[in-house]
Amino acid sequence: MELRLVLIISMAVIGAHCDGHSLQYFYTGVSSKGSDLPEFSIVGYVDGHEFINYNSESHLARPKTQWMEKNAGPEYWETQSLTAKGTEPVFKHNVKTAMSRFNQTGGIHIVQEMYGCELRDDGTTAGYMQYGYDGRDFMYLDTQRGIYIPTMHEAQITTQKWNSPEERVGERYKNYLENICIEWLKKYIEYGREDLERRVRPEMKAWKRPESDGTTRLHCLVYGFHPRAVDVKWMRNGVDHIPSDEMSPILPHPDGTYQIRVSVEVPKGEEESFSCHVLHSSLGEDPVRVNWDPDNGAPIALIVAIVCVVIALIAAIGVGIFFYLKNKRGYKTTSTSDTNSDDSNNPKA
Secondary structure (H helix, E strand, C coil): CCCCCCCCCCCCCCCCCCCEEEEEEEEEEECCHHHCCCCEEEEEEECCEEEEEEECCCCCCEECCHHHHHHCCHHHHHHHHHHHHHHHHHHHHHHHHHHHHCCCCCCCCEEEEEEEEEEECCCCEEEEEEEEECCEEEEEEECCCCEEEECCHHHHHHHHHHHCCCCCHHHHHHHHHHHHHHHHHHHHHHHHHHHHCCCECCEEEEEEEECCCCEEEEEEEEEEEECCCCEEEEEECCCEEECCCEECCCEECCCCCEEEEEEEEEECCCHHHEEEEEECHHHCCCCEEECCECCCCCCHHHHHHHHHHHHHHHHHHHHCCCCCCCCCCCCCCCCCCCCCCCCCCCCCC
16 A cells, blocks of 8 residues: 655644644554654644654654753653653554554554644634544544544444543543643743744745736745744735635745745736735734736746755654644643543543
8 A cells, every 4th residue: 555645734734824822743653664654753833833752763752942942841851751652552553453444454554643722812722633544534523522523434433432421532632622732832832932923024926927728827925934824815906805726835944934825827918907915923914915026937036945845844754744634642631741641541443
């Protein structure tokens, strides 16, 4: 079976797209050591910035930012390492269980899990949790009702077990997402406030490229901005919003900033009527208008930005597999860890 490496750096990476702050964890279990990937790994993000990781080869939770290295003491890292190490056998069991549900006896297979919470600027919160198998949706937590919903037939046994009156797994995770996760997010925000809340103005470039069917494609590249939340759209005569038919995810640069590209197709000869409008917290309350460049070719800025993103993706692969779903692992209510290796809170499928 083909190994599907799903790299989604969006909410996903990797960072929720919200006006506020987010905490995310990505768990990955791999069925075979022959894949050149750790059998088990965890990567944590605050506002899309990796701040902690762990894998089954090092058996150590490690800081990935200076502010975590500075503020989290030895007890925190010891507890995180023990917690993650205790989760490894549960994930290995779940990988084998998933393979049996799909009648698979060999090959490389991947169970992925992502969970997280958001604290928005208006004070509201949100949480999410979802599992994937071999790059496809497997099941997710309905955070309103505290029950799991299968997204494929093979997940029904697990959801029935976890939703049973004896297990009630979703209720525990619902509590984690609504309370404990938010508490830890606030703590991490305090640790890294100077870095997380910095404002970097974006670079912006717009250009056109004629198409063979008598239309013109307009591209708008916005890059080098921080924080991640941004709104980019094409407007006609500065008034009418033109829905984009092509929009890239918000992707990270190695320096911690982000980029996005938004494109639209317009009638040839009417290009002058269109402009790109960018709204970002570093620019004030009013959108900045960007007119397209008269040169038809892609600007050198785009080439540089794409190279930066490719480097970031290669680095991401080196850390592990980031999956496009949303999900959560167990929790711990001590003062030194926001995850838990206790099997009662990390259920087996």
